[in-house]
Amino acid sequence: xxxxxxxxxxxxxxxxxxxxxxxxxxxxxxxxxxxxxxxxxxxxxxxxxxxxxxxxxxxxxxxxxxxxxxxxxxxxxxxxxxxxxxxxxxxxxxxxxxxxxxxxxxxxxxxxxxxxxxxxxxxxxxxxxxxxxxxxxxxxxxxxxxxxxxxxxxxxxxxxxxxxxxxxxxxxxxxxxxxxxxxxxxxxxxxxxxxxxxxxxxxxxxxxxxxxxxxxxxxxxxxxxxxxxxxxxxxxxxxxxxxxxxxxxxxxxxxxxxxxxxxxxxxxxxxxxxxxxxxxxxxxxxxxxxx
Amino acid sequence: xxxxxxxxxxxxxxxxxxxxxxxxxxxxxxxxxxxxxxxxxxxxxxxxxxxxxxxxxxxxxxxxxxxxxxxxxxxxxxxxxxxxxxxxxxxxxxxxx
Numbered sequence: 001x002x003x004x005x006x007x008x009x010x011x012x013x014x015x016x017x018x019x020x021x022x023x024x025x026x027x028x029x030x031x032x033x034x035x036x037x038x039x040x041x042x043x044x045x046x047x048x049x050x051x052x053x054x055x056x057x058x059x060x061x062x063x064x065x066x067x068x069x070x071x072x073x074x075x076x077x078x079x080x081x082x083x084x085x086x087x088x089x090x091x092x093x094x095x096x097x098x099x100x101x102x103x104x105x106x107x108x109x110x111x112x113x114x115x116x117x118x119x120x121x122x123x124x125x126x127x128x129x130x131x132x133x134x135x136x137x138x139x140x141x142x143x144x145x146x147x148x149x150x151x152x153x154x155x156x157x158x159x160x161x162x163x164x165x166x167x168x169x170x171x172x173x174x175x176x177x178x179x180x181x182x183x184x185x186x187x188x189x190x191x192x193x194x195x196x197x198x199x200x201x202x203x204x205x206x207x208x209x210x211x212x213x214x215x216x217x218x219x220x221x222x223x224x225x226x227x228x229x230x231x232x233x234x235x236x237x238x239x240x241x242x243x244x245x246x247x248x249x250x251x252x253x254x255x256x257x258x259x260x261x262x263x264x265x266x267x268x269x270x271x272x273x274x275x276x277x278x279x280x281x282x283x284x285x286x287x288x289x290x291x
Numbered sequence: 292x293x294x295x296x297x298x299x300x301x302x303x304x305x306x307x308x309x310x311x312x313x314x315x316x317x318x319x320x321x322x323x324x325x326x327x328x329x330x331x332x333x334x335x336x337x338x339x340x341x342x343x344x345x346x347x348x349x350x351x352x353x354x355x356x357x358x359x360x361x362x363x364x365x366x367x368x369x370x371x372x373x374x375x376x377x378x379x380x381x382x383x384x385x386x387x388x
Contacts, residue, residue: 139333151308151312156305156308156309159301159304159308160301161297161298181333182331185331185333185334188334192334225333226329231332231333231334232332232333232334233331233332234330234331235331236330254301254304255300255301258297258300258301258304259297272300272303273299273300274303276303276304277303277304277306277307277310279307280303280304280306280307280308281310283311284307284309284312285314285315286329287315
């Protein structure tokens with residue numbers, strides 16, 4: 001290993017190590033390495049700061065940046081949980097699932113999975129909070145996932161019941177229990193409202209929005225999260241839409257997906273043809289089908 | 292579902308695909324999106340109208356992938372006491388030692 005590579009790895013290990021509860025750099029790391037001696041080996045002191053203090057600046061900056069990014073990505077979850085409980089969740093999650101990507105875009109990719117393994121963090125509004133996490137992650141994926149070329153005339157001409165239709169990588173479908181998309185839009189409007197006269201008043205209004213939704217009885221809500229002309233949209237789906245898209249996204253042939261969509265459906269048999277024609281026309285208009 | 296029925300269903304779906312593709316083509320050429328009911332915009336008008344400065348990613352992650360947002364290096368701004376003490380330079384300059 002080159003000296004430079006070793007230096008980079010030691011520096012990264014110091015910078016990416018979790019902070020103490022007081023948000024300072026720990027004297028000793030979890031693996032027993034002393035940060036005091038490591039700092040002395042890596043960074044010279046200057047006339048104002050010791051090597052440890054200089055290294056600590058980078059360590060703290062790294063984690064504060066992660067916190068800011070995570071709070072931005074999951075602002076809806078923060079509103080549901082309140083800042084104190086959200087902060088604890090965030091710190092514990094990021095300690096157990098640290099950033100492993102060059103991009104902070106992926107910071108929350110493991111959050112839903114982690115929360116399912118640690119459900120106590122979400123209480124008492126577990127289902128509402130989990131719905132929000134799923135929506136906020138789907139939003140991130142819908143925003144910057146790739147876009148494939150649309151079906152052309154030749155592709156359309158060759159479709160039969162065994163064909164597998166490909167959908168845009170940015171399309172996500174969710175089964176939810178609360179109207180979290182409406183809540184998230186309200187919260188974002190609140191955050192961006194010019195008449196937010198004071199932070200306290202704004203927080204109080206957000207709390208009221210959350211409380212109102214939390215009091216709703218859980219219901220089955222199907223939602224598509226997708227992108228159109230560089231903006232993300234939330235589109236409510238019917239049960240049949242959702243089941244059809246769910247199977248198409250899993251790579252099932254169109255014939256099988258149609259069977260699945262109409263299982264226990266309330267749509268009368270004679271109305272199913274026109275229904276299919278209409279929804280495929282809509283989805284095609286959105287540009288969801290790709291080569 | 293009977294085979295003949297399924298064939299009809301798939302034909303209806305393909306017919307929808309074709310008409311949707313034609314509608315999209317027409318909408319694109321007229322730059323008119325009124326035919327597209329894409330759902331609720333994820334950001335309300337207030338959010339869209341707020342600060343449009345280059346790095347205003349706060350509260351709206353629409354700047355992702357456009358550079359200058361989460362990958363930027365000025366995340367320490369206002370967040371710690373590094374100002375004026377060295378150790379926070381992001382422009383490649385050397386610290387006084």
